[in-house]
Amino acid sequence: MTYQPSAHPDQLSPDTVVVAAGRPARGHDAPVNPPIVLSSTYVGTGQVVDGDRAYGRYSNPTWDPLEDAIAQLEGATEPALVFGSGLAAVSAALSLIPVGGVLVMPSHSYQGALVMAQEQSAKGLFTLRTVDVANNDEVIAALTGAGEKAADMLWLESPTNPMLEVADMAVLCRSAHAVGALVVTDNTFSTPLVQQPLALGSDVVLHSVTKYLAGHSDVILGALATSNADLRHTLLHHRSIHGAIAGPFEAWLALRGMRTLALRVERSQASALDLAHRLDMHDGVSRVLFPGLPSDPGHVRAKAQMSGFGSILCIEVAGGQEAADAVVSALKVWTPATSLGGVESLIERRRRHANEPATVPASLLRLSVGIENVEDLWADLNQALSQAARGGLAAPAQ
Ligand SMILES: *Cc1c(COP(=O)(O)O)cnc(C)c1O
Numbered sequence: 101m102t103y104q105p106s107a108h109p110d111q112l113s114p115d116t117v118v119v120a121a122g123r124p125a126r127g128h129d130a131p132v133n134p135p136i137v138l139s140s141t142y143v144g145t146g147q148v149v150d151g152d153r154a155y156g157r158y159s160n161p162t163w164d165p166l167e168d169a170i171a172q173l174e175g176a177t178e179p180a181l182v183f184g185s186g187l188a189a190v191s192a193a194l195s196l197i198p199v200g201g202v203l204v205m206p207s208h209s210y211q212g213a214l215v216m217a218q219e220q221s222a223k224g225l226f227t228l229r230t231v232d233v234a235n236n237d238e239v240i241a242a243l244t245g246a247g248e249k250a251a252d253m254l255w256l257e258s259p260t261n262p263m264l265e266v267a268d269m270a271v272l273c274r275s276a277h278a279v280g281a282l283v284v285t286d287n288t289f290s291t292p293l294v295q296q297p298l299a300l301g302s303d304v305v306l307h308s309v310t311k312y313l314a315g316h317s318d319v320i321l322g323a324l325a326t327s328n329a330d331l332r333h334t335l336l337h338h339r340s341i342h343g344a345i346a347g348p349f350e351a352w353l354a355l356r357g358m359r360t361l362a363l364r365v366e367r368s369q370a371s372a373l374d375l376a377h378r379l380d381m382h383d384g385v386s387r388v389l390f391p392g393l394p395s396d397p398g399h400v401r402a403k404a405q406m407s408g409f410g411s412i413l414c415i416e417v418a419g420g421q422e423a424a425d426a427v428v429s430a431l432k433v434w435t436p437a438t439s440l441g442g443v444e445s446l447i448e449r450r451r452r453h454a455n456e457p458a459t460v461p462a463s464l465l466r467l468s469v470g471i472e473n474v475e476d477l478w479a480d481l482n483q484a485l486s487q488a489a490r491g492g493l494a495a496p497a498q
Contacts, residue, residue, distance in 0.1 A: 114173055114293050115362035121172050122165025122355055136352045137161045158340045162348035166355045170313070170323050173292035174305050178332045180325040181339055182351055186288065186308025187212045188344030189322030192335050193284045193306055194220060194253075201226045201252035204242045204276075206233035206267070208260040210286060210308075211455050217255075226252070233258065233272075234265040234398065240275045250279040256302065257286040258295075259398060262414050262450045262466040263459075264389045266398030269405055273301025282331075288312070288441070293365050295406045303328055304335075311441025314354040315364055321350050364443060364471055368411035371474040375467070376413050378478055384427070384485035386463075389414040411469040412440055414450075421462040423488045424449050428465065430484035433476055440468035445477055 112120060124134055140156040153159040163182050170180035183189040190213045197203055205217055207230040214230075221228035227249070229242040233256065243251045254276035258267035269285070276283045285297035288308040297305045307313055309321035326332050339345060376390040391402035392409030402409055417424035428436045434447045446468040450456050469477065 117172050118169070118293075118358050118361045121169035124165075134162065134165045134352070134355070136348050138348055157343055157345055160346075160348050160351070162351045163346060166309075166351050166358075167323070169355060169358060170292075170307065170309075171325050174287070174325040175292075175296055175298050175327075176305070176325040177327040178325075178329055180323050181332065181335055182309065182346045182354075183322040183324070183339060184344040184346050185320045186210075186306070186310055186322035187216065188339075188342075189306050189308075189324050190216060190286075191342070191344065192338040193304055193324060195338050196282060196284075196304075196331070196334065197226045197253045199225055202229060202245065202249050203227070203253045203255060204229045204231055204239065204251045204281070205255040206231060206257055206260050206265070207457060207459065208233070208263045208265060209255060209257050210261050210288070211453065213255070213257075213286065214457075215455055232265070233260060233267040236268050236271060236275075239267075239272055243275050243279050243281060245279075251276065251281040254281050254283045255286070256283060256297070257289070259289055259391055259402070259410065259412070261289065262389075262412075262464065264391055264396075264398065264412065264414060266391050266401040266405075268401055269297065269300040269302070277301070289412055290406060290410050291361065291365055293362060294369070294408045294410055298325070298327060300405060304331060308441075309354050311439070312365065313361060313441075314357040315361060315442060316353075316357050317439060317442035317444065319350045319353045319357070321346055321354050365408070365411070367471045368469045369408045371471075371477060372411040372413050372467075372469040373409060374474050375469060375478060375481070379413075379415055379481070382482070382485055384418050384423070384489035385415045386418045387416040389416075389464075412466065413469065414464050414466050416461050417463045417465060417485070417488065419463070419488060419491075421449070421451070424463040424465055426488040427481075427484045430487050431480055433472060433480040434467070440466070442468070443471050445470035445472060 142153040148154050167180040217228050231239045231242045273283050283302045284304045285302040286306045287297050288311050291312045304326045307323045309323050373392045379385050380388045390413040391398040434445045437446045438448050451462045
C-alpha cells in the first residue's frame with residue numbers, strides 16, 4: 101500500500117511533507133525543531149490589531165508549525181486550527197449551523213460527535229437527520245428535505261466508526277452544495293495520507309489529532325482545516341471565545357509524532373489488510389468489516405477515493421458477546437482499550453459503551469492495528485479466538 105503523492109505547493113510528496121513542514125527558518129545554529137513557547141501573554145506596545153498574538157488564548161507560536169503541517173497535508177490554503185481535543189473541533193464545526201437549521205449526520209458517526217449533535221438538537225438549536233451514509237439516495241433525500249427544510253450542513257465520516265461504511269464523498273459533497281449546505285468531514289480514521297476530503301469537495305476537514313496524527317496515545321488534541329478564509333475566521337473566533345485551546349506541550353508532541361506518520365500508516369495499513377484476510381478465514385469469526393476486502397460492500401468506493409484502506413478493522417466473534425469478551429481478555433499483545441491510531445494495537449468490544457448505537461452488533465470487536473510485527477499480532481489473535489471458540493475461557497466478570 102503506497103501513497104499517491106498529491107499536488108503540494110512545493111511539489112513535495114506527503115511523506116516528505118510530514119517530515120519537512122513546520123521547521124524553523126534556517127540560519128547558523130538555528131534549532132532544527134520548533135521551540136515550545138510557554139507564555140500566557142505577549143508584549144504589546146501599541147494598539148492591538150488583527151493578527152497580533154496579544155494573549156495566549158488567541159494564539160501560541162507552538163501551534164503555528166503544527167497548523168501549517170496539517171494544512172499542507174490536507175491541501176488547505178489557509179492555516180489549520182488546532183483545538184484542545186477532537187471534540188472541541190467538533191463543537192466549533194457544529195457552531196457553523198445556523199439556529200433553526202438542519203444537520204445531516206451518519207447514524208454511525210463518532211459517538212461523541214453524535215451525542216453532541218443529539219443534545220444540541222434536543223435543545224432546539226437545529227434539526228438532526230441521521231442517515232446511512234453509504235446509501236446515496238437516503239443521504240440526498242435528507243439533504244433536500246423532501247418537502248421539509250433543506251440541510252445547512254452535511255457531516256461526513258468515511259469509513260464510519262465502527263461499522264466502516266464508505267460514503268460516496270464526491271457525489272454527496274456535490275449534492276450538499278446543490279442545496280447550499282456546508283460539508284464537514286471527519287478524516288481521523290484515514291489521515292490526509294490516505295484520503296483528501298477537501299479535494300473530494302468537503303469545505304472543512306476535522307481531525308482528532310489524538311489518533312494517527314500524534315500517533316503515540318499520549319496526547320489529546322483536535323484540528324480543523326479549510327481553504328475558505330471566511331469559515332476559518334469564524335472558527336478561529338469560536339476557538340478564541342469558547343477557549344478550547346491546545347496546550348503548547350501537546351501541540352509540540354503532536355508535531356513530533358507526525359514526523360513518522362507516513363511510516364506508521366504504511367506499516368499499520370499493510371498489517372490490517374493482511375490480518376483482515378486471515379481473520380476472514382478463521383472459524384471463530386463470523387464476519388470481517390474492512391473496506392480492503394474485495395467482498396466488503398464499501399470496497400469499490402474506498403478504492404476509488406482512498407489511496408489505501410486504513411488500519412481499523414472490525415470483526416464479529418462467532419460465539420456472540422461472551423465469546424467476544426473472552427477473546428479480548430485472552431489477548432496478550434493487543435491492549436484492551438478504547439481509542440485508536442497509536443503505535444500499539446488496541447482492541448475493544450464497542451457495545452460495552454452505553455451510548456453505542458444498538459445497530460452495532462454486541463459481538464463486534466474494533467481493532468486498531470498498530471506497528472508491531474504482524475506475525476505476533478496474528479498469533480495472539482489466533483490463540484485468543486481459538487480458545488474462545490472452544491469455550492476454554494469464561495467471559496470476564498463485568
Ligand atoms: C477520537 C475521535 C474523535 C474525538 O476526538 P478526541 O480527541 O477524543 O476529542 C472524533 N472523531 C473520531 C473519528 C475519533 O476517532
